[in-house]
Structures are given as structure tokens and as C-alpha cells.
Amino acid sequence: MRFDGTKDYVATDDLKVAVNAAMTLRRPLLVKGEPGTGKTVLAYELAKAMGTPLIEWNVKSTTKAHQGLYEYDAVARLRDGQLGDERVHDISNYIRKGKLWEAFTAPELPVLLIDEIDKADIEFPNDLLQELDRMEFHVYETKETIKAAERPIVIITSNNEKELPDAFLRRCFFHYIKFPDRQTMQEIINVHFPDIQGVLVKKAMDIFYEVRDVPGLKKKPSTSELLDWLKLILNEDMPLEVLQSKDSSKAIPPLHGALLKNEQDVMLFERLAFMAKREAR
Amino acid sequence: MFFNFMDELRAAGISASLKEHLVLLEALDKDVIRRSPEEFYYLSRATFVKDEGLLDRFDQVFSKVFKGIETSYGTQEEEIPLDWLKAVAEKYLSEEEMEKIKSLGSWDEIMETLKERLAEQEERHEGGSKWIGTGGTSPYGNSGYNPEGVRIGGEGGQKKALKVWDKREFQNLDNTKLLGTRNIKVALRRLRKFAREGAQDELDINRTIEGTAKKGWLDIHMRAERHNAVKLLLFLDVGGSMDPFIKICEELFSAATGEFKNLEFFYFHNCPYEGLWKDNRRRFSERTNTWDVLHKYGHDYKLIFVGDASMSPYEITHPGGSVEHFNEEAGVTWMQRLTNTYPAAAWLNPVPEKQWGYSQSVKIIRELMNDRMYPLTVDGLSDAMKELTRKQG
Numbered sequence: 001m002r003f004d005g006t007k008d009y010v011a012t013d014d015l016k017v018a019v020n021a022a023m024t025l026r027r028p029l030l031v032k033g034e035p036g037t038g039k040t041v042l043a044y045e046l047a048k049a050m051g052t053p054l055i056e057w058n059v060k061s062t063t064k065a066h067q068g069l070y071e072y073d074a075v076a077r078l079r080d081g082q083l084g085d086e087r088v089h090d091i092s093n094y095i096r097k098g099k100l101w102e103a104f105t106a107p108e109l110p111v112l113l114i115d116e117i118d119k120a121d122i123e124f125p126n127d128l129l130q131e132l133d134r135m136e137f138h139v140y141e142t143k144e145t146i147k148a149a150e151r152p153i154v155i156i157t158s159n160n161e162k163e164l165p166d167a168f169l170r171r172c173f174f175h176y177i178k179f180p181d182r183q184t185m186q187e188i189i190n191v192h193f194p195d196i197q198g199v200l201v202k203k204a205m206d207i208f209y210e211v212r213d214v215p216g217l218k219k220k221p222s223t224s225e226l227l228d229w230l231k232l233i234l235n236e237d238m239p240l241e242v243l244q245s246k247d248s249s250k251a252i253p254p255l256h257g258a259l260l261k262n263e264q265d266v267m268l269f270e271r272l273a274f275m276a277k278r279e280a281r
Numbered sequence: 282m283f284f285n286f287m288d289e290l291r292a293a294g295i296s297a298s299l300k301e302h303l304v305l306l307e308a309l310d311k312d313v314i315r316r317s318p319e320e321f322y323y324l325s326r327a328t329f330v331k332d333e334g335l336l337d338r339f340d341q342v343f344s345k346v347f348k349g350i351e352t353s354y355g356t357q358e359e360e361i362p363l364d365w366l367k368a369v370a371e372k373y374l375s376e377e378e379m380e381k382i383k384s385l386g387s388w389d390e391i392m393e394t395l396k397e398r399l400a401e402q403e404e405r406h407e408g409g410s411k412w413i414g415t416g417g418t419s420p421y422g423n424s425g426y427n428p429e430g431v432r433i434g435g436e437g438g439q440k441k442a443l444k445v446w447d448k449r450e451f452q453n454l455d456n457t458k459l460l461g462t463r464n465i466k467v468a469l470r471r472l473r474k475f476a477r478e479g480a481q482d483e484l485d486i487n488r489t490i491e492g493t494a495k496k497g498w499l500d501i502h503m504r505a506e507r508h509n510a511v512k513l514l515l516f517l518d519v520g521g522s523m524d525p526f527i528k529i530c531e532e533l534f535s536a537a538t539g540e541f542k543n544l545e546f547f548y549f550h551n552c553p554y555e556g557l558w559k560d561n562r563r564r565f566s567e568r569t570n571t572w573d574v575l576h577k578y579g580h581d582y583k584l585i586f587v588g589d590a591s592m593s594p595y596e597i598t599h600p601g602g603s604v605e606h607f608n609e610e611a612g613v614t615w616m617q618r619l620t621n622t623y624p625a626a627a628w629l630n631p632v633p634e635k636q637w638g639y640s641q642s643v644k645i646i647r648e649l650m651n652d653r654m655y656p657l658t659v660d661g662l663s664d665a666m667k668e669l670t671r672k673q674g
Contacts, residue, residue, distance in 0.1 A: 013323065014323040014326070014327075017314055017320050017323035017324050017327065018323065018324075018327035021308050021313045021314075021324055021327055021328070022327075024308065024313045025304065025307060025308055025311065025313070027304065029327075030331070032333060164331075166296065166331075170298065170300050170301065170331075173327045174331045174332075175327055176333040
């Protein structure tokens, strides 16, 4: 089993090595990187390439580690007890499986995506140490141990909002998706828009990297924003001249809403445009 | 070779353990990679490095261990790789000049000298004809030069067939110099003190069960949600000498507002006097009387000053010393009032600690703060938080 990227996803060599190592050794792969560089998409594409199901666990600030294992629905049992339902005698009727349980007992080897693990409480990763290391856990209510017959492939993404504990990191492979250089970006665009005009891409990329280089931007546009922007340009059927125009009054790129996500950034650009205009006079 | 690698990694501050080492061996054993140096580099990087801030250091260690190239991580403030030097030389020297220099000695020697000069220049910011950047006379440079600048200039143009790890692409992610919002938040987290306060809107299951069992009917108990109960007063110095530190203060501010519910902030200029303000654009029209602040916020508030404390000593010690207005009472009086009212206080100074000694006013403020002045770095911030959480006697 090897992962070499897919027709929709350009994987750099270092990413391939990291993914393959994680797959072969069945250790979790922790992926970090700027927002919009394709961390979550990696798991989708990996599952697609392997032809395996994807089990997705989206972590929120309120998510607790045990929710990934199982939950015991005491309220439902109480209600059934009051109504005299027969089910009440078997406690296993009230155990709700979590995503980890699902992944451990899946009939086919799945890819488990734990998305944005840093969103949860600081202790969250620590609570999952044993479970991810040994790929087993104990259900106290039914006194059974759930053990993965085959260790699932685990992809964990993090946006760096909180630091992860050392003990957790030790158990993972790590990959930092760095922002793609022009060449990789070209490949990515080609994969997504096979029919796009070469000149248009070149011009759009020039503008894009220029925007990224503007000092003081609060949120730099990333790959996913560039792709959205290109899609918009194609949709609008924008003539090439608009992009090419060196008119200083248009220092704000057309359809900038797709690239700049922050009113301060737009204002910064307007100021720059204003200054450019004044200089031109 | 491998053990050496691990030792070197640890020496560079990457916490490599036996566990990672075994994982690496296991991966090699299972033929995860094709037998090429690049893939081995990628694999060991994925195994040993768990933080993008350490990637650059890893690259240096890897290059040192597996190529025998000298690095000087830790011994020097800023490492100067050979390629920058070449870039510098190529940037600043014409071909004839290079030939001339080559006649003076070997390329390596020249590079060595250049390296030394750059290092010296790092330490001593003074003029003289020997140093690079002071013009004409030195063969090693002719116009204003600083290593930062070349790093930026050198990156784009130098299309050399470098080894991947020698490219050092992750340089700007090195976290020793950086104090991002995340680090600030983690440091500020030390100040957490949880308490249940406010509206009772959470079901207290334990007490409900207990109550129900005791009373025989459904006895529901509610409790308030748990949240951070620390109260914080943030005094920020704005304008003038604080301008270079705007970004770091912004980060601190955004991290603090995210972390604390009971946060009040005020601005001052250089030293707090009888008036503070909340909106810097209306600093002259909408002032808050400092007495009001002292009376309104209780002793349990923790006080953090953020400022460079760099000013004329008169601004602190004498009435009327302020540069902006006539202050009837000296800054010293106000500082004492503030620190007396708020026993838990700290001063964060964005100026590097090394330079504190040069400024008289920093010394005075430091004395006024009872030595509770901390540099605005990750460590400094942690120390300040530790001081603030200490039980006030």
C-alpha cells in the first residue's frame, strides 16, 4: 500500500513519505500547516486513493475524549425504565458508539480523520493517548474491551490554536504542509482546472503571490482561496485584460472578496491603491 | 552514526527519545522509503520533529551529522550559512573584484573572513572602515548591509542545486524568536483561576442524585458555569518609543481579550499620571481619571503594565515632567498609588532585557515595581504570570 497523491491532490515528496510511514507503521499522522493548505483534504484523498471508507471526527471546543469512544445514554434508560420497556434490562442498548469505536470495529480498514484536534480542551489529546497507542479501550458498563482487529490509519489535523502535549506527539508522525511554491501551485491549479488558459494562470499567480507578499496582511490568502478565486474568474468569464491591466487605480485585484477575508486587509489594499494613484499623478 | 544523530538532535533542543529512534528503525526495517537520502531525510523529519518551529533546527542538525558540515547552533546569535555569504559576495562584488580577491587567497579563506566580519558586526554596531556596510573601503561589501536583508534577497535569486535540508526552508518558523498569539495564550493560561459565578444554568448531577435519593422525589439542583475568574487590568503604553512594538502589543492584547472575561485596559503615555484613556484617537478629549480607576476596580484585580519604560527620568520623578501636559503630581506618586492598590502587579517590557541597563528610567521603574519587570518574551511572560499568581502576602 503506497500513497502517491491522487488525480485531484498534489502531494509533495515529503508528504508522501510521511503518509506512507504512518500507513505502514499504523501510527497516527499529525498534519499541521497554514489554513487552506489541504490538511483535511489529505484524509479525504487518502481514503479515496486507498478505496477505504473515511470516518470523520470533527472536534469542537466542547468535544470530550470519551465521546469518541462511547457514551452511555442514562436518560434514555431512565425513560425506558419508567415506561416498562424490556430493553432496559440490557445496558448495551444504551451504549452509543463513538467514532473511534466505529473505526476499530469497521469491517473494512478505514481512514480515521480527527479534524482540528486543537479546538478541544488542552487535556483532550492526553485523554486519547492509550486509545490511539494501543488501539483499544474498555467499556465499563458492559465490561468488554474493544480492540481494533487491524489498526486503522489515523490522520490528525491541527491549526495550532493550542499546543499539543509531548506524550501525545511522541506517538505520532508529524508533517508540516508548507505553503506551496510556484511550481507546486502550478501543478495544483492544473489538477483542479485542467482547461484553464496558461496566460491567465500565470497572471493570476503573479497577483496572488503579490497579495501574499504585501506586508501587514492579517490573513494571507492560501491555496484554497486561490482556487476559489480562479473558479470565480472562470465563472465570470473575466477577460484576461482585466487581470493584465497595470492601471494603478485597480491595485485591488478584481473579485478580491475571494482572496481577502478581513475588512482591515481590504482597507489596507484600498490605502495602497490610493497611494499608488497619488504617485501616478 | 544514528546515536550520534540523536545526541545532536537533543543538543539542539529537539526532544528525541528512544521511542522515536525505534520508530525510525522500524520504518526503515519495513521499507517505508526508497533508499535515497532525500527520503531518509523526510522520514527522519516526520519521526523526530513534532513542531514546525523546530524544523529549521532539524535541518541544521541533519546537515551537520550526515554531511559533516560545521554548524554553530546556539553558540552564535544568528548562524551565517555559507550560501548567504556567497550571495552577499555575489551581490556586492563585481567580477573583477572577485578575481582580485581570489588572488589574495582561496575562496574559502575569503568566506571565512567574511563570516568573521559579519559575526563581529553582529556584536558591535559601530562604524569604521573594516566593517561591512560602512562603505567603499572593505572588499566585502559596499553599501548598507544587514544579515536579515540578505536572507530575503538571497532566497529568490539563488537557484543553486542545494540539498533539501540545506535549503533551510523553515527558517522563519523557528520559535525561539517568535512570540505569537498562541504562545501568549498558553502563557496567559497560567493565570487561570476557575470559579463558579453568575446565573445557575447548569445541572449539577451529583447533587441532584444525592438530593433525589434523600428526599424521594426528583430534587433538581443547578449550578453556575465554571469560568475563569481572574480579573485583569491592562495598562498599555502607546505612542513615541512604543511604535516598533505595536505588533507584539496587539498580539498580547488579542490573546488577553480572548482569555479573560474580566479584562479592563487603559492607555497611557510613557508613565501613568492622573489621566488614562481607552480610545487612543480621543486621548485628549476622553480621559478617565486615574482616581476613578483606582476606586472602581478592587484590590483583587491584577495589574499588568506594558511599556518600554524609556523616557526622561524627570517624567517619572518630577511634577510637570510629562511631555504631553502639565502633571501636578509626579509619575512616581501615581506608580506608587497603583502598585499599592494592586498588590499583584507586573511590568512587561518589549525592549530586550540586555538593553535595560542603559536606560535610567527603566531602572527607576524597575525599582518602583519592586523588580517585577519582565521582558515580553514567552519565558518573561510565564515568569510574570507566575509572579501574578503568587499568593500576595
